[in-house]
Amino acid sequence: MLAVSCTEPVEPAVLAKAEKLAVQLNLPVELPENSYSSRAGSSKRYRLLLRVSSNGLELIKLDDPKLSGAVRVDFTAxxxxxxxxxxxxxxxxxxxxxxxxxxxxxxxxxxxxxxxxxxxxxxxxxxxxxxxxxxxxxxxxxxxxxxxxxxxxxxxxxxxxxxxxxxxxxxxxxxxxxxxxxxxxxxxxxxxxxxxxxxxxxxxxxxxxxxxxxxxxxxxxxxxxxxxxxxxxxxxxxxxxxxxxxxxxxxxxxxxxxxxxxxxxxxxxxxxxxxxxxxxxx
Ligand SMILES: C[S@@+](CC[C@H](N)C(=O)[O-])C[C@H]1O[C@@H](n2cnc3c(N)ncnc32)[C@H](O)[C@@H]1O
Missing domain, CATH: 3.40.50.150 (Vaccinia Virus protein VP39)
Structure with a gap:
């Protein structure tokens, strides 16, 4: 149901973070070309993606348009x-x-x-x-x-x-x-x-x-x-x-x-x- 991913273009530092997090959480890694960027026609193997970017971590739900947009924690704004x-x-x-x-x-x-x-x-x-x-x-x-x-x-x-x-x-x-x-x-x-x-x-x-x-x-x-x-x-x-x-x-x-x-x-x-x-x- 859930995989770790990262933003495009995939930067080595961000990918390394994603891989580390996946090990920590015991989750698979799903790279963008297989998941978020092509989600309209994707196999929808995962319902949720925990996406790593240079701005931090966000959770995305792929299969429910009513819950579109990412959830992230931001105490500064x-x-x-x-x-x-x-x-x-x-x-x-x-x-x-x-x-x-x-x-x-x-x-x-x-x-x-x-x-x-x-x-x-x-x-x-x-x-x-x-x-x-x-x-x-x-x-x-x-x-x-x-x-x-x-x-x-x-x-x-x-x-x-x-x-x-x-x-x-x-x-x-x-x-x-x-x-x-x-x-x-x-x-x-x-x-x-x-x-x-x-x-x-x-x-x-x-x-x-x-x-x-x-x-x-x-x-x-x-x-x-x-x-x-x-x-x-x-x-x-x-x-x-x-x-x-x-x-x-x-x-x-x-x-x-x-x-x-x-x-x-x-x-x-x-x-x-x-x-x-x-x-x-x-
Ligand atoms: C409604 S949310 C809390 C929201 C929080 N007050 C906030 O301001 O974001 C409830 C959370 O409590 C966690 N939780 C429930 N029982 C727990 C327990 N026994 N120990 C630690 N976390 C627990 C759940 O995993 C869930 O994330």
Whole structure:
């Protein structure tokens, strides 16, 4: 279904990157003459191409005209840059609390469902240290590529210093943090943020396209119960869960309160309700 490709004309450095990525992700390489450039009459052996260019990595869906155009991660322009500049107003920043919310401290946040990293980047832009987990390797590769470009850009380099990406399942990592009360580098976990995949529609066409591609790759999250339970065990201050506006609470567990936007809702589970019964100081 998925292959790694590169842009035309095929430059040796770009081809080398594509080949390295294909080995990393255990995917075949499909060169342009066999795939993207001739897709009208192509054998359509692949539904998705992860295309490498000198400007970074993008994901293209070949067999669905409604999803035309590439998905790539770019924190330096467009909607991401706008959101970053507006971050104090963002509901997510308020839901997480700390610096962005009340002029208080920077927090250690685990984003256990990293996706394309939009929400993580916003939280890091608000001053928090964010450790992202993304278990789908192709999604993680797109995110790593976007972060690398942002780290080299003068407007976003400083934000990237507060972001760490781990490719893998967040659940065992959160469970290990419960044991020690700390992340890999000894820091406490203040907040765990969850944005599990859901089938409902979101309004923006861009988000819709990205979500549909994510859904193709990552499928729907199979065990939100485990994710929420391990998050509630690991976080010392709060767990924040993003939900569609009218969706039921994740695993039907009632939050302490919710912050409601036009299309999404953030359910906040405060420290005093967490199963470890640690003192809430947020
Ligand atoms: C809706 S997307 C998140 C979008 C993200 N908030 C953003 O701003 O781009 C959900 C992502 O969580 C990932 N995911 C789900 N369960 C996970 C887990 N247990 N550990 C790591 N990643 C997980 C999926 O692979 C998917 O990419």
């Amino acid at each position: 467009g909607h991401a840059a706008y959101r970053r500049k507006q971050q104090k107003k963002e509901l997510l920043v308020r839901a997480v609390g700390g610096k962005g919310g009340n002029g208080g401290a920077s927090l250690n946040v685990i984003d256990a469902t990293g996706g394309l990293g939009r929400d993580s980047f916003l939280l890091a832009a608000a001053g928090h240290r964010v450790h992202i987990f993304e278990r789908q390797p192709v999604v993680a590769a797109l995110l790593a590529d976007g972060l690398a470009r942002a780290a080299a850009h003068p407007e976003t380099a400083e934000i990237c210093q507060r972001i760490r990406l781990t490719v893998g399942d967040a659940v065992p990592a959160l469970e290990a943090m419960q044991e020690t009360g700390a992340g890999e580098e000894g820091e406490g976990v203040d907040v765990v943020y969850l944005d599990p995949m859901f089938p409902e529609r979101r309004k923006s066409a861009l988000v819709k396209k990205e979500l549909q591609l994510l859904q193709l790759l990552a499928h729907l999250d199979s065990s939100p119960e485990k994710l929420l339970e391990s998050a509630l065990e690991a976080a010392t201050r709060r767990v924040v869960v993003k939900r569609p506006l009218k969706a039921p609470f994740l695993t039907d567990r009632s939050p302490s309160h919710s912050l409601t936007g036009k299309t999404v809702r953030f359910d906040v589970y405060l420290g005093c309700l967490l199963s470890r019964n640690r003192e809430y100081s947020g």
